[in-house]
Amino acid sequence: MGLCFCSLCPSSIPPSSSSFNKPLSSGSTSTVGFSATTSSAGRSQFSEITSGSIEDTTEGSLSFHSPNGEILERPNLKVFSFVDLKSATRNFRPDTLLGEGGFGRVYKGWLDEKNLTPAKPGSGIMVAIKKLNSESTQGFQEWQSEVNFLGRLSHPNLVKLLGYCWDDEELLLVYEFMAKGSLENHLFRRNPNIEPLSWNTRIKIAIGAARGLAFLHDSEKQVIYRDFKASNILLDGSFNAKISDFGLAKLGPSGEQSHVTTRVMGTYGYAAPEYIATGHLYVKSDVYGFGVVLLEMLSGMRALDRTRPPGQQNLVEWGKPLLSNKKKLKNIMDGKIEGQYSQKAAIQAAQLSLKCLENDPKQRPSMKDVLESLEIIEAIQVKSKNHISRHQPPIHHGIARHRVVKV
Numbered sequence: 001m002g003l004c005f006c007s008l009c010p011s012s013i014p015p016s017s018s019s020f021n022k023p024l025s026s027g028s029t030s031t032v033g034f035s036a037t038t039s040s041a042g043r044s045q046f047s048e049i050t051s052g053s054i055e056d057t058t059e060g061s062l063s064f065h066s067p068n069g070e071i072l073e074r075p076n077l078k079v080f081s082f083v084d085l086k087s088a089t090r091n092f093r094p095d096t097l098l099g100e101g102g103f104g105r106v107y108k109g110w111l112d113e114k115n116l117t118p119a120k121p122g123s124g125i126m127v128a129i130k131k132l133n134s135e136s137t138q139g140f141q142e143w144q145s146e147v148n149f150l151g152r153l154s155h156p157n158l159v160k161l162l163g164y165c166w167d168d169e170e171l172l173l174v175y176e177f178m179a180k181g182s183l184e185n186h187l188f189r190r191n192p193n194i195e196p197l198s199w200n201t202r203i204k205i206a207i208g209a210a211r212g213l214a215f216l217h218d219s220e221k222q223v224i225y226r227d228f229k230a231s232n233i234l235l236d237g238s239f240n241a242k243i244s245d246f247g248l249a250k251l252g253p254s255g256e257q258s259h260v261t262t263r264v265m266g267t268y269g270y271a272a273p274e275y276i277a278t279g280h281l282y283v284k285s286d287v288y289g290f291g292v293v294l295l296e297m298l299s300g301m302r303a304l305d306r307t308r309p310p311g312q313q314n315l316v317e318w319g320k321p322l323l324s325n326k327k328k329l330k331n332i333m334d335g336k337i338e339g340q341y342s343q344k345a346a347i348q349a350a351q352l353s354l355k356c357l358e359n360d361p362k363q364r365p366s367m368k369d370v371l372e373s374l375e376i377i378e379a380i381q382v383k384s385k386n387h388i389s390r391h392q393p394p395i396h397h398g399i400a401r402h403r404v405v406k407v
Helices: 040-050 082-088 140-150 183-188 199-217 273-278 285-299 315-323 343-356 367-391
Strands: 018-020 034-036 097-100 104-111 125-132 161-167 170-176 233-235 241-243
Touching: 082 104, 082 125, 082 161, 082 170, 140 161, 140 170, 183 233, 183 285, 199 233, 199 241, 199 285, 199 367, 273 285, 285 315, 285 343, 285 367, 315 343, 343 367
Parallel strands: none
Antiparallel strands: 018 034, 097 104, 104 125, 125 170, 161 170, 233 241
8 A cells, every 4th residue: 555645635634623823933942833623523533543544545555765764654653641741841840841832831851661651750861741721722633744744753863752642622742851852952052051053963963854854755765854944953961963844744745837926935934935935835845944954054143133233134135235246255254254165165165055946946056055055065075174184293192182163
């Protein structure tokens, strides 16, 4: 039986008991449409979906072409009880709170590594447990999308969903714990305990995120992520990037179609112009979002910031002319990474960002091409270091004079 994601199509979602449709949001929290149901019909349908028993006769099946990930025949997830997750988080105590977003609050919990049952703090494995807020602007449809996409998509650069809970009115998701938090926290939030990300680490993160998007785009039935931004890129203890939050993900166009038409949802500053203007969503709409995040990583500035001077508040509008001018490029580069990169690498990264930010989606590169370009940029740094080391005079008296770059 071919793989099917029919549950992710709007027609497959049961009529909602309530609906709140809001426009794109600005800032780090996305505002999305809300569709919730706890009817027995909805529960029955979701049970069929998660068991992989619904065939998709209209959307086609996903096929897998990447050596570094896989698409599972059916979700491989544990179904948690609400009681278990209360125990894992010590009744959602305030000191276990990791953060809060559009879906609700995220708590730190502990589970047994083998059977994923609740464990004492400090034993077993740490996990992140996302709990739906009853007043959330997201809801059942986005929760269901998260389960069905992350339940079947497995890749080193996608955050791992371990399981879910649907217990009466309670909707929860259980993920692997990402020790370094989000890219957004490291780029923009001033914390004296967090060292600024180095150039090399930023490129490493960009490569990881690009691999994740390329994997989503590489299947025969492509997956469009639709909400690529710094807050949705999570980092493990070694700063390996993983894409999280698939609540807005959609299947790509089928047959000869170039796009899918859908209600505009996402985050201002990151959403592609053609999507905002027409509701036409292309696979390369994700590439635009990647270009925005790459520009944020180069500049250390948010996509939108009302506290900046007039004319500079929209990073893309302000930054594009600077990216295309080699002499002016330094004016937008993050001062915290000055001296850590070669001019050649910075110019190539700026040019790549510009290509991703093309107004015409057809002119944007594929994520596979973006990944290859980033790997070339990363190699420039390695070659530059090797070149320097070959021409440095010998070091005497056992004193190491290597410059240390912290992340």
